[in-house]
Amino acid sequence: MREEKGEMSYRDPEIVKKMTRLVAEGAVMLAEMCPLDGLPLFKLKSGEVVCPSHGKVHIVKSEEEAVEVEVEYLLRDILRAAVRRAKEAVEEEDAEEALRWLSVAEAAGRIRARQEKGEEKAREGTKQS
Numbered sequence: 459m460r461e462e463k464g465e466m467s468y469r470d471p472e473i474v475k476k477m478t479r480l481v482a483e484g485a486v487m488l489a490e491m492c493p494l495d496g497l498p499l500f501k502l503k504s505g506e507v508v509c510p511s512h513g514k515v516h517i518v519k520s521e522e523e524a525v526e527v528e529v530e531y532l533l534r535d536i537l538r539a540a541v542r543r544a545k546e547a548v549e550e551e552d553a554e555e556a557l558r559w560l561s562v563a564e565a566a567g568r569i570r571a572r573q574e575k576g577e578e579k580a581r582e583g584t585k586q587s
């Protein structure tokens with residue numbers, strides 16, 4: 459089991475490999491850390507900031523934003539799990555169970571869409587350059 463929360467670290471050979479590759483590609487290690495696992499973030503030549511374990515992330519400036527990012531990941535996990543469960547239920551011809559999971563997926567998707575809309579609005583409000 460390598461899915462345990464908070465177990466992602468420098469000692470994980472996969473993570474070390476990814477960090478090494480990022481550096482080899484010219485990415486710069488930042489002082490900021492991933493809000494989810496505390497790994498150092500890397501700035502790519504393209505200017506994008508990525509976490510070696512999560513891929514692309516935004517730099518988190520505030521506690522509030524950290525929560526938002528966490529919710530986003532949580533919703534994505536819920537969505538993924540619900541779709542998987544729904545599929546399993548369909549295979550077992552358990553329509554009731556499938557619908558239950560689909561409604562979970564739908565709710566998660568709806569919250570996510572609403573969040574994205576909110577983010578767009580926030581970006582418009584603080585247009586830079």
Ligand SMILES: [Zn+2]
Pocket residue numbers: 492493494495496497509510511512513
């Ligand atoms: Zn991360």
